Amino acid sequence: MSEKKKTTIILFSGDYDKAMAAFIIANGAAAYDHEVTIFSTFWGLNAFRKDENVHVKKGFLEKMFAKMMPRGANKLGLSNMHFAGMGPKLIKNVIKKHNAMPLPDLVDMAKEQGVKLVACTMTMDLLGLQEEELIDGLEYAGVGAYLADAEEGNVNLFI
Template structure:
């Protein structure tokens, strides 16, 4: 089976903490396994790449509203289930610490260190009014063409 290219792409569409965790755990696992890995962050998932702090950039009113309504980074994500108005994520973080599981920010750092390619969807940036200054460092920028180009050469392609 050596003829087949091995590799992974993950589209992170969702802006939920649990789904982002799953995405980064799979990405890191695949990278350890020797796969080329690309993560493509689109729609709500793009918020995973936002900086923690407020970044002063010039924006229209609607873009400002979007920016405020959406979470700045994974530390502010909620759960897709059992969120309980923010209590759920705290409980999960608590049990993760207890079991010495890597936190989401640590998983992102690990992904960068392992050479996982993190791509911010430029169409989403346009629509939601998010600017490069507001996103973390070490990203690439691209659209659906970038995604398809990588996915075409891989066999593990997930939409999360």
Template sequence: MSENNKSTLIVFSGDLDKAIASFIIATGAAAMGKQVTMFFTFWGISLLRKENYHGTGKKSFLEKMFGWMLPKGPDKLGLSKMNFGGLGAWMMKYIMKKKNIATLQELMETAKEMDVKLVVCSMSMDVLGIKKEELIDGLEYAGVATYLAEADDANINLFV
């Protein structure tokens, strides 16, 4: 068996706790010297959205609805369980701060500094009506074939 040094994660969820876990795993793998690719698809794209973007491009009614319904950025995500209208997410962030645990935003910045590759699914962007200018800087855009090529060459592949 040939030894390789790559890991991939598919970030499908737009939930705060799952996003935190994804970035903890990604930065941990990068700290171990692995080349890490995170592939953001469907609801996972929400955490890459700019919080204050008020688009100028033309969108269909349904694309506007997705834009309105999806959270804008990491600070707007709720928990997958026990969210209670945002109270659960607030509690999670509060406890993390009290225990000096990095926020999701800090984990995302650390991942970029560690050269974790952040790839956004272009097909999901088309379905949800999300444009590149709505997303944070430093991203790559590709289809599933690009992710599968990365995954085929990796020894760890996770779906979150």
């Protein structure tokens, strides 16, 4: 009757490198047989956007957000200002050279391993994001669902 260990990650950041860290930890934990949840909120939701333009009805503010925010895991920027000049392109080259996984592949791997990917419904409401604009296979929930997972969690992180 040994229960599974649990890992929960709040992905708040919309930075490519921080999202990579989140998914590397999540995939590692899943490989170690943890039950893993990534609760994606605020800018973190951008990692879950589809990379094509999806036509949905939006108000003016929501259109602005939709235009300004990066569309999908492959479009995120870097957290580290010192690299602003070179940006995510250099990181992607490095990843490729070392046969490491780029972010979109890490997301796919997480899905395959059964990591629960949750989109924060409050953020979706605030930023005007709709389910059609996000990748498949997500659950939709609020802070209450996150807490229900996290209060039983062994490893809880905010990224």
